[in-house]
Amino acid sequence: MLKGSYYSPEVETLERSDLDALIDERVRYTVHYAAEHSPFYRNWFRENGINPDDIRDHEDLLHLPTISGKTIREHQPPITQEFEFLSTAWNDVFSIQETSGTSGTPKGFFLTWDDWKRYAEKYARSFVSQGFSNKDRIVVCASYGMNVGANTMTIAARNIGMGIIPIGKCTFESRILKSYKPTAIVGSVFKLLRLARRLAAEGLKISDTSIDKLVVGGESFAEESRIYLSELWGVPVYNTYGSTEGTMCGECTQISGLHVPEDLVHLDVYDPQVKSFVKDGECGRGILTTLLPVGGKCGMLLINYDTEDTTVVLSRERCGCGRTHMRIVNPQREAETVWLYGNPFSRSDIEAAVFQNQNMISLTGEYEAFLQDTDVPGETVLQVNLECFDPERCDRHGIEDQFVSRFLKFKPLIAEHYHDQSFHIKFKFTGPRGLDFYSLKGRPKRLVDHRER
Numbered sequence: 093m094l095k096g097s098y099y100s101p102e103v104e105t106l107e108r109s110d111l112d113a114l115i116d117e118r119v120r121y122t123v124h125y126a127a128e129h130s131p132f133y134r135n136w137f138r139e140n141g142i143n144p145d146d147i148r149d150h151e152d153l154l155h156l157p158t159i160s161g162k163t164i165r166e167h168q169p170p171i172t173q174e175f176e177f178l179s180t181a182w183n184d185v186f187s188i189q190e191t192s193g194t195s196g197t198p199k200g201f202f203l204t205w206d207d208w209k210r211y212a213e214k215y216a217r218s219f220v221s222q223g224f225s226n227k228d229r230i231v232v233c234a235s236y237g238m239n240v241g242a243n244t245m246t247i248a249a250r251n252i253g254m255g256i257i258p259i260g261k262c263t264f265e266s267r268i269l270k271s272y273k274p275t276a277i278v279g280s281v282f283k284l285l286r287l288a289r290r291l292a293a294e295g296l297k298i299s300d301t302s303i304d305k306l307v308v309g310g311e312s313f314a315e316e317s318r319i320y321l322s323e324l325w326g327v328p329v330y331n332t333y334g335s336t337e338g339t340m341c342g343e344c345t346q347i348s349g350l351h352v353p354e355d356l357v358h359l360d361v362y363d364p365q366v367k368s369f370v371k372d373g374e375c376g377r378g379i380l381t382t383l384l385p386v387g388g389k390c391g392m393l394l395i396n397y398d399t400e401d402t403t404v405v406l407s408r409e410r411c412g413c414g415r416t417h418m419r420i421v422n423p424q425r426e427a428e429t430v431w432l433y434g435n436p437f438s439r440s441d442i443e444a445a446v447f448q449n450q451n452m453i454s455l456t457g458e459y460e461a462f463l464q465d466t467d468v469p470g471e472t473v474l475q476v477n478l479e480c481f482d483p484e485r486c487d488r489h490g491i492e493d494q495f496v497s498r499f500l501k502f503k504p505l506i507a508e509h510y511h512d513q514s515f516h517i518k519f520k521f522t523g524p525r526g527l528d529f530y531s532l533k534g535r536p537k538r539l540v541d542h543r544e545r
């Protein structure tokens with residue numbers, strides 16, 4: 093991408109000191125707006141003995157408690173009479189959204205049209221940073237529903253002047269690519285892998301399509317699977333991290349972390365006990381705060397909201413693309429992280445081990461893993477099921493060796509237990525659609541911890 097191609101150049105390239113001053117001004121305004129307009133925050137400040145006037149800058153947010161998805165659920169019907177997070181008059185609510193609700197009642201979110209414009213601004217910046225322009229035509233595989241993702245991308249596309257093909261799922265026919273010649277697809281890594289495979293089975297040469305970039309998001313993934321996807325399609329793959337709560341971070345063409353739109357969403361990274369900030373470069377929990385421009389209104393805002401995702405601030409220096417907004421590591425679901433013998437690992441660690449180069453000659457990339465106790469106290473088994481194009485014709489030993497060496501690479505404590513044989517890794521090779529999760533509903537759970545607590 094040419095340097096100097098931005099959606100909102102002034103704000104995206106602000107010097108750090110000016111950006112921090114803008115953030116502090118918005119923190120003060122947002123805190124006041126919350127105290128005045130949301131019943132939840134009015135009580136929250138009172139109950140915690142906090143005077144909103146005392147919150148002067150972003151570091152002061154450390155003195156406020158954090159809230160979570162649970163807090164939102166506990167302050168909305170049927171638990172309370174009213175939606176206590178609602179921070180505007182019902183007349184001003186343009187749309188009501190919900191999070192996917194994987195754990196209990198979905199959280200209600202209220203957006204004014206101004207909120208939509210700010211959400212779309214974040215995606216538009218991200219798209220432009222990935223080289224999108226009015227010459228692009230993009231297939232949106234993200235679903236159009238109660239979450240904001242696909243709709244936000246659509247408004248962002250309109251603002252950039254690019255074309256939208258709003259399919260809302262990845263299971264589209266190859267004629268879509270042949271007839272409309274889109275230049276990009278937005279979807280999840282695994283859906284785009286499956287799509288490539290299906291198109292290839294239909295005789296379409298993937299590298300001959302009009303697609304020149306892919307945008308992924310929706311779940312975290314290993315760098316190895318991104319590289320594989322990129323090779324399969326022969327195009328760059330850019331990552332995004334978005335949620336109905338209002339995070340919309342995206343990788344630019346430099347692929348060196350996701351830019352956080354810092355003037356619109358403030359992200360702090362806390363230690364695991366959620367007591368203090370961790371240093372840049374250290375892993376911690378992402379805690380976000382909506383930032384409203386002075387004079388702005390919004391349907392619902394979040395202050396110190398625990399995303400339950402872990403991340404790392406990579407840099408607050410100017411990026412190679414010219415943007416100054418900080419860059420973070422692709423966030424991981426904390427719930428998907430398990431601890432074993434003192435080392436943490438996540439689904440992405442399994443995935444990285446699966447997507448080793450030589451493995452991908454015989455593996456489809458689909459996998460599932462289960463962590464189990466054995467009959468011997470202190471012993472643990474990681475059962476890894478791998479889908480092969482043809483289980484009869486795959487180099488099982490080679491794949492197992494590749495997997496084990498990559499999986500143990502950064503986990504010295506787990507490796508020790510592996511070598512003294514109190515930790516075992518067992519493999520099962522299945523044919524196409526032979527994994528357990530195919531018979532279950534919903535998004536596949538690829539790492540399941542079956543150990544007794």
Ligand SMILES: [Zn+2]
Pocket residue numbers: 344345346351411412413414415
């Ligand atoms: Zn950049």
